[in-house]
Amino acid sequence: MNERMLDVAVDEARAGLREGGIPIGAALFAADGTLLGRGHNRRVQNDDPSIHAETDAFRDAGRQRDYRSTTMVTTLAPCWYCSGLVRQFGIGSLVVGENRTFDGGLDWLISAGVTVTVLDDDRCVTMMSEFVAAQPILWNEDIGVPE
Amino acid sequence: MNERMLDVAVDEARAGLREGGIPIGAALFAADGTLLGRGHNRRVQNDDPSIHAETDAFRDAGRQRDYRSTTMVTTLAPCWYCSGLVRQFGIGSLVVGENRTFDGGLDWLISAGVTVTVLDDDRCVTMMSEFVAAQPILWNEDIGVPE
Numbered sequence: 383m384n385e386r387m388l389d390v391a392v393d394e395a396r397a398g399l400r401e402g403g404i405p406i407g408a409a410l411f412a413a414d415g416t417l418l419g420r421g422h423n424r425r426v427q428n429d430d431p432s433i434h435a436e437t438d439a440f441r442d443a444g445r446q447r448d449y450r451s452t453t454m455v456t457t458l459a460p461c462w463y464c465s466g467l468v469r470q471f472g473i474g475s476l477v478v479g480e481n482r483t484f485d486g487g488l489d490w491l492i493s494a495g496v497t498v499t500v501l502d503d504d505r506c507v508t509m510m511s512e513f514v515a516a517q518p519i520l521w522n523e524d525i526g527v528p529e
Numbered sequence: 530m531n532e533r534m535l536d537v538a539v540d541e542a543r544a545g546l547r548e549g550g551i552p553i554g555a556a557l558f559a560a561d562g563t564l565l566g567r568g569h570n571r572r573v574q575n576d577d578p579s580i581h582a583e584t585d586a587f588r589d590a591g592r593q594r595d596y597r598s599t600t601m602v603t604t605l606a607p608c609w610y611c612s613g614l615v616r617q618f619g620i621g622s623l624v625v626g627e628n629r630t631f632d633g634g635l636d637w638l639i640s641a642g643v644t645v646t647v648l649d650d651d652r653c654v655t656m657m658s659e660f661v662a663a664q665p666i667l668w669n670e671d672i673g674v675p676e
Contacts, residue, residue: 425592429591429592430588431587431588431590431591431592431593431618432584432587432588432614433588437579437584440578440579441577441578441579443578444576444578445572445576445578445670446578447670447675447676448675448676449673450675461613461617462613462614462616462617463610463613463614463616463617463618464613465613466608466609466610466611466612466613466614466616466634467579467609467610467613469609469610469613470608470609470610470672470673471578471610471673472673472674472675487613523592523594525617526596526617526618526619527619528594528595528597528619529594529595
């Protein structure tokens with residue numbers, strides 16, 4: 383099921399790339415595999431620094447009363463901002479496409495009780511490493527690294 | 530200067546309360562005191578769980594290239610989601626109206642190098658404690674506490 387869920391996040395990342403944006407996608411699923419929300423980074427498209435992929439998927443899922451049985455799937459290891467989202471709302475599981483390009487707070491989430499799975503998916507590694515090589519300034523802006 | 534900056538966040542929190550929302554406000558300031566962005570929690574008003582006060586102020590400030598000299602001011606100690614925002618984007622200073630009603634990740638931010646000031650402001654304590662007493666279910670929803 384993880385691979386099928388990741389496919390949705392990869393589709394979102396590719397949509398972001400086509401829009402000229404940062405290619406990171408995410409999706410939130412219920413325990414039975416129902417898609418609750420999906421989205422991608424919108425820094426460039428919406429000129430909005432607050433919308434990372436995980437934030438967008440979380441927003442798209444609307445107001446939920448209990449996230450413990452949900453799974454957040456993302457093409458790239460979440461940054462502190464998005465790791466904080468997962469922890470605060472008690473999202474039970476996190477599936478990560480890859481953590482080679484960027485390794486966020488995965489250990490922090492594991493220690494907080496989140497079930498973390500890293501798929502090390504070739505599509506995710508290629509898409510993100512090519513993007514970072516092509517647009518390093520934009521990437522650094524997105525993770526708060528000053529010039 | 531902290532009190533004057535907090536006044537902006539309090540105004541935002543009160544605006545949220547008038548709109549029927551959760552009364553938490555925030556603002557982002559440059560080192561010279563220039564207001565960069567301001568906002569408040571919009572869970573109820575926008576039906577959007579992703580917009581906490583700090584997120585809203587961060588978004589309102591638009592894309593910035595370097596947050597190290599900025600100060601985030603918020604009426605209530607930030608949750609993990611908003612603490613993650615502060616940490617990831619390297620916001621240098623955090624001014625908190627109160628941390629009696631909710632104590633987020635302040636120690637975590639201090640250990641990450643963020644300068645944290647807690648003002649223990651009576652207006653903030655009263656507004657938030659009255660809200661939590663009046664609407665405990667909505668408050669728990671906003672911080673991811675299941676029923």
